[in-house]
Amino acid sequence: MAKRTLLSWSSGKDSAWALYQLQQNPEVEVVGLFTTINNAFERVAMHGVRLELLHQQAQAAGLPLHLIEIPNPCSHEEYAAAMQTFVNSARQDRIECFAFGDLFLEDVRQYREDRLTGTGITPIFPLWGIPTDRLAREMIAGGLKAVITCTDPRQLPEHFAGRFYDAELLASLPKGVDPCGEYGEFHSFAFAGPMFHYAIDLTVGETVQRDGFLFTDLLPSVV
Numbered sequence: 001m002a003k004r005t006l007l008s009w010s011s012g013k014d015s016a017w018a019l020y021q022l023q024q025n026p027e028v029e030v031v032g033l034f035t036t037i038n039n040a041f042e043r044v045a046m047h048g049v050r051l052e053l054l055h056q057q058a059q060a061a062g063l064p065l066h067l068i069e070i071p072n073p074c075s076h077e078e079y080a081a082a083m084q085t086f087v088n089s090a091r092q093d094r095i096e097c098f099a100f101g102d103l104f105l106e107d108v109r110q111y112r113e114d115r116l117t118g119t120g121i122t123p124i125f126p127l128w129g130i131p132t133d134r135l136a137r138e139m140i141a142g143g144l145k146a147v148i149t150c151t152d153p154r155q156l157p158e159h160f161a162g163r164f165y166d167a168e169l170l171a172s173l174p175k176g177v178d179p180c181g182e183y184g185e186f187h188s189f190a191f192a193g194p195m196f197h198y199a200i201d202l203t204v205g206e207t208v209q210r211d212g213f214l215f216t217d218l219l220p221s222v223v
Contacts, residue, residue, distance in 0.1 A: 002029035005097040005124070006066070006090060009033035011049045011057060013146040013165055014101035014127060014180060016190035017139050019061060021126040022099055023195060028124070030099070033058055034066040034086065036079075045070065047149050047187045048215040053202065056220065060196040080115070087119050097122045103132055103182050136170055136179040144193035147204060148186050151214045155185040161207045162216035189218055 005028050009015045015033075022028050035054060036045045043049055051067075058065035068086050070079055090098075098121050102108050112123050127135065146165040151158070156177060163169050165188050170179055177185045192199035201221035207214055 002027055003096040003122075004029055004031050004094055005099050006030075006032045006034050006095050007099040008101065009035045009054075009057075009065070010101070010187070011035065011044050011047050011054055011190065012101075012149075012188040013139055013144055013190050014103065016057075016146070016193055016195050017135070017142075017144060018099060018101035018126045020142070020144075020193065020195040025126070028097065028099070030063065031095070032064045032066055033061070034068060034098075036068045036070050036082070038072045038074075039069040045074075047189065049149055049189050049218060050220065052220050053189065053200065053218055056200050057190070057196070060198055060200055062197055083115065087116070087121060091120055095121060097124050099124045099126060101125075101127055103127055103135070103180055104129065105182060132178050132180040132182060137167075139193075140165070140167055140170070142194060144190060144195075145199070146188040146190045147202075147216070147218065149189045149216050149218060150187040152185055152212075153209075153214055154212075155183070158207075158214060160186060161214045162204050 007019055007030055019030065022030050038045050044054060055065060068082050070082050098116060100112055100123060102125055109125060116123050148160055148163050148165060151161045173179060191202055203219040203221060205217035205219045207216040
């Protein structure tokens with residue numbers, strides 16, 4: 001019987017592609033997405049994506065969205081407490097697995113595994129270990145469409161903010177920048193791909209600097 005699974009959803013390309021991989025796995029049943037939200041701005045932490053667009057992603061995927069609100073700023077203790085509350089709720093809902101779109105950072109994976117030890121929820125990593133240059137090409141060739149929503153100007157020039165994640169972008173990345181941004185060079189918002197029933201209409205807005213990062217605002221298209 002397929003294991004009831006919730007997917008950690010950042011709104012970006014890796015989460016979206018992890019969903020696509022899980023959708024093809026008969027041993028897993030993805031029953032929802034969960035995301036941490038900055039309750040001061042009502043946006044996805046680090047990605048800076050508006051809550052409305054997050055809901056549109058969940059609707060396009062045909063899945064319920066679970067929001068975990070965290071304060072701004074958020075201490076390690078506050079984050080851990082919010083996550084523990086969510087884990088307890090998930091167990092009551094008979095959730096068996098949490099899935100994550102992590103690629104190769106061992107310390108991140110270890111943290112997730114440690115937090116779930118003894119909870120009865122198994123962490124799974126559908127993209128783990130895939131070389132990121134290959135994964136980037138596979139995502140783009142597979143129809144994933146995304147836009148860069150946040151960049152670290154210490155690692156990536158400013159003109160990458162707000163660009164679409166495509167073959168042209170990959171070819172122009174500076175040497176040393178991971179093609180999937182796994183070291184925090186950039187974050188993205190996925191708006192189309194095989195994991196969605198339809199593409200999400202949006203407009204790329206202005207880019208602002210905040211807390212040492214560049215954030216490009218994405219605006220939901222008016223219906």
